[in-house]
Amino acid sequence: MLRRLCAIAIFAILLNSSLTLAAPKKPQQPDKYPPSPLEITTPDPLLRPSANKEPLTEEEQQTLASALDELNQEAATKLQAGDKVTAFEIWNRELSLRRYLGTLPEIQALSRVGAIAWNQNDRQQLYYITQRLQAIQTQILAPKIIAKQGVNLESLQTLGEAYQNVRSPEDALEVYNQILTVARQQKDPAAELANLKIIAELHLSWFDYPKAADTYQELFNLASAQGDRISELTYLRQLAYIYQQGKQLQQAINALNQLAGMYTDAENLTKLPELKLAIANNYESLARENPNLLQEAFNNYQQAYTTAWESQQFVLAAEALQKLIVLYRSQGQIDAALQTSQILVETQAKAYNYYGLMQAYDQIGQIYLQQKDYPQALSAFQQGLQLAQQLKHEESYFAQQIKKASGQ
Numbered sequence: 001m002l003r004r005l006c007a008i009a010i011f012a013i014l015l016n017s018s019l020t021l022a023a024p025k026k027p028q029q030p031d032k033y034p035p036s037p038l039e040i041t042t043p044d045p046l047l048r049p050s051a052n053k054e055p056l057t058e059e060e061q062q063t064l065a066s067a068l069d070e071l072n073q074e075a076a077t078k079l080q081a082g083d084k085v086t087a088f089e090i091w092n093r094e095l096s097l098r099r100y101l102g103t104l105p106e107i108q109a110l111s112r113v114g115a116i117a118w119n120q121n122d123r124q125q126l127y128y129i130t131q132r133l134q135a136i137q138t139q140i141l142a143p144k145i146i147a148k149q150g151v152n153l154e155s156l157q158t159l160g161e162a163y164q165n166v167r168s169p170e171d172a173l174e175v176y177n178q179i180l181t182v183a184r185q186q187k188d189p190a191a192e193l194a195n196l197k198i199i200a201e202l203h204l205s206w207f208d209y210p211k212a213a214d215t216y217q218e219l220f221n222l223a224s225a226q227g228d229r230i231s232e233l234t235y236l237r238q239l240a241y242i243y244q245q246g247k248q249l250q251q252a253i254n255a256l257n258q259l260a261g262m263y264t265d266a267e268n269l270t271k272l273p274e275l276k277l278a279i280a281n282n283y284e285s286l287a288r289e290n291p292n293l294l295q296e297a298f299n300n301y302q303q304a305y306t307t308a309w310e311s312q313q314f315v316l317a318a319e320a321l322q323k324l325i326v327l328y329r330s331q332g333q334i335d336a337a338l339q340t341s342q343i344l345v346e347t348q349a350k351a352y353n354y355y356g357l358m359q360a361y362d363q364i365g366q367i368y369l370q371q372k373d374y375p376q377a378l379s380a381f382q383q384g385l386q387l388a389q390q391l392k393h394e395e396s397y398f399a400q401q402i403k404k405a406s407g408q
Contacts, residue, residue, distance in 0.1 A: 036128040037092040044097060051100060061101055068094050088125050103140060103155050111162035118167055130166050133159060153179060169206045173199060193222060209246035213239060233262060249282040273316040276304035280323065298327060314351035321347055338367055358387040365401055378405040
């Protein structure tokens with residue numbers, strides 16, 4: 001749909017826009033590398049001498065394209081044989097000549113070789129290619145070009161992809177934001193959505209969590225306005241993840257709660273226990289600075305257990321119970337910790353998690369030891385030893401605990 005934007009209308013809009021399309025680029029790392037081989041103009045046998053003054057004919061372009069494809073194949077063969085230097089010398093010749101076939105073929109070739117340079121960790125080659133891409137960007141967005149031809153959105157889109165291949169996110173984002181501006185001015189919702197997604201993914205892939213969150217919030221708002229529930233859920237999950245990664249725990253809780261409120265069908269209801277666990281974990285972290293939030297952690301761990309048990313997700317139910325036990329003990333609520341530990345035993349049995357069951361008995365034994373209730377502690381450690389013998393794990397540990405509980 002981007003390709004069908006009217007060039008004349010775009011130009012009229014851009015002239016009235018505050019967007020600076022042809023801002024000069026600052027050269028990156030000047031003087032670090034020799035002059036770019038992509039900018040050295042020397043006669044080449046694949047071109048007639050007057051090629052710079054008179055455009056190639058269609059037949060000449062076809063002949064040149066075939067020859068350049070052969071150069072690309074030759075370079076790939078050299079690289080496969082381990083001759084990286086010669087390979088990039090050939091590719092640089094190819095890239096220098098691709099511009100005679102037009103802007104789009106040149107960008108596509110730069111993108112292809114740029115991806116190879118990245119995989120080869122060739123910073124010098126990446127610098128040359130990025131520098132050339134920046135020059136093309138300045139050229140196609142020059143006011144004179146726009147006035148004559150309009151904005152070539154296909155070239156801009158390809159340019160954005162090329163910047164991604166050479167891992168230049170700032171340049172890529174500049175291009176996609178330019179396209180996004182045009183899409184919004186043209187009231188093209190499909191183009192706006194497509195570019196917002198690319199921008200969001202770029203921010204996220206480069207760990208710019210604040211900007212990623214802002215963009216995914218825009219996407220969520222668009223999905224909500226369109227009543228697109230599936231996309232709403234997708235963007236909320238991304239927002240929750242981003243806030244979590246960015247240590248914005250309250251925002252993560254808000255997104256997770258909003259997500260939980262949208263989980264109403266049977267398929268999504270099974271995801272509630274994990275959501276509640278994540279919310280509870282965040283509240284527990286926040287409670288270190290604000291103890292008033294500890295009750296929220298308790299509430300959500302309990303809801304995580306309940307929803308997991310009801311959906312027979314006993315592993316998650318056991319995880320929620322274990323978290324509750326730790327919280328109860330930290331608050332001195334020993335009776336509640338013991339009662340919850342007994343439920344944990346039943347839950348681990350239903351989950352067929354015998355290692356977890358063994359640990360549950362150990363936990364019960366330790367709590368009774370703390371209370372100096374030695375008979376109950378002894379009983380728990382004996383049951384733990386039976387499981388340890390079956391698992392052939394921690395047998396000596398439980399034997400020692402039994403001695404301790406027996407007063408030996």
